[in-house]
Structures are given as structure tokens and as C-alpha cells.
Amino acid sequence: GAVVSQHPSRVICKSGTSVKIECRSLDFQATTMFWYRQFPKQSLMLMATSNEGSKATYEQGVEKDKFLINHASLTLSTLTVTSAHPEDSSFYICSALGGLGTDTQYFGPGTRLTVL
């Protein structure tokens, strides 16, 4: 149980285009999901907290107009990187809280974004 999937696992795009990454909780409902960014050999940096049916809460320094987050259902959150640039190239990982009243976050396998 508690499986989180991400799609795509890897994406290469041209500078200036937008890319959407999907995060799904496969066997549980997640009212709260989180989006992280990870640079090589570094820790996870929280970008935003996504709550189903409401606006995402972004961490300081994260551009909300560039990283659009939508949490339209209890099993799906999406991250759209708009007008991507090479500096947006990174490993993006989502996590989902394992249920109401729980602290446990289950992570997806990550999406490797490369912007040319």
C-alpha cells in the first residue's frame, strides 16, 4: 500500500515551453501533497504544499506563477513548469500524506526535467 506515482519519469523540453508533471496516490486518498526539488547530491527542497480543492502554499522564494500547482482531486496533483529555462532543470519529486491524521509522507519516484 501507500504507492505514489509520477508521470513522466523523464522529460526533455526546449527553453520557453511548459511542462506538466503528474503525481498520483494509487491506493489511498491524499488531501495534502507536497512538491520538492532536488539538485544533484543535495537534499530535498520543499517548493509548495498542495491541498485538494484549495490554492497551493508556496515556500519563500518559489515563483508561484512559474510553478503552477493544481490539486483537483484526492488522488492527483499536478506541477506545471511554465516557460521553462535551463536553470529549471532538476529532479522534481512529489509526496503525499498517507491519510487523515497521519504524519507519514510517501514519495513518488521523481521526474527528471532537462530544459535545453
Add this chain to the structure above:
Amino acid sequence: QQQVKQSPQSLIVQKGGISIINCAYENTAFDYFPWYQQFPGKGPALLIAIRPDVSEKKEGRFTISFNKSAKQFSLHIMDSQPGDSATYFCAASTGTASKLTFGTGTRLQVTL
């Protein structure tokens, strides 16, 4: 206040040995302390977690030791195996459904 300091940055252990990774925190409001294991190119996977009301928790070869007064917690991997070679992150959070604060990570290599 929100930081979680993790050490060592890297660790080499022989097969069968004990791997020990330490974390320290400042925020006394933290009440949930998980450890995650991450392989290259993969997302982190929850290993084991502890709350401040217990001083130790063991699951298989993995043990968390927690020292509330010192604001420190550690991960012990007994009988370390080459398959344990990965990056380990400690983390902490406050309250239910709260965001995690991650340590900087420890790259563990278990040699034959």
C-alpha cells in the same frame, strides 16, 4: 530554528558492520522524526520513524535512537549490506500533516 543538522556527510562501512548516522535539531516543537532512504534517480522511501515519547524504535536491521534532552536522534543500520548503499535523510516535522524539514543527507557506501 527550523534546521536539522545531519552528519556525517558520507560514510564507508564494511559489510556486516554497523552504520550510524546522526541528526540534531533546534525546534522543540518537532514531534515526528522519519528517516528516508534514497537510491540514485529514485524518490525517497520511508525507512522508519519515531516520536519523542519513545527513546528507541527498531524495525529489522534499522534502529532509531532518540535523545529528547539533547535534541538528537540517530539511525543505526546493523549488519550493513552492499544493498544498503544509498543516501539517507533524516527529517522532522511538527503536528499532523505538517511539512518535513530534511537533513542534508548522508551517502552510505557498504564495501565487501
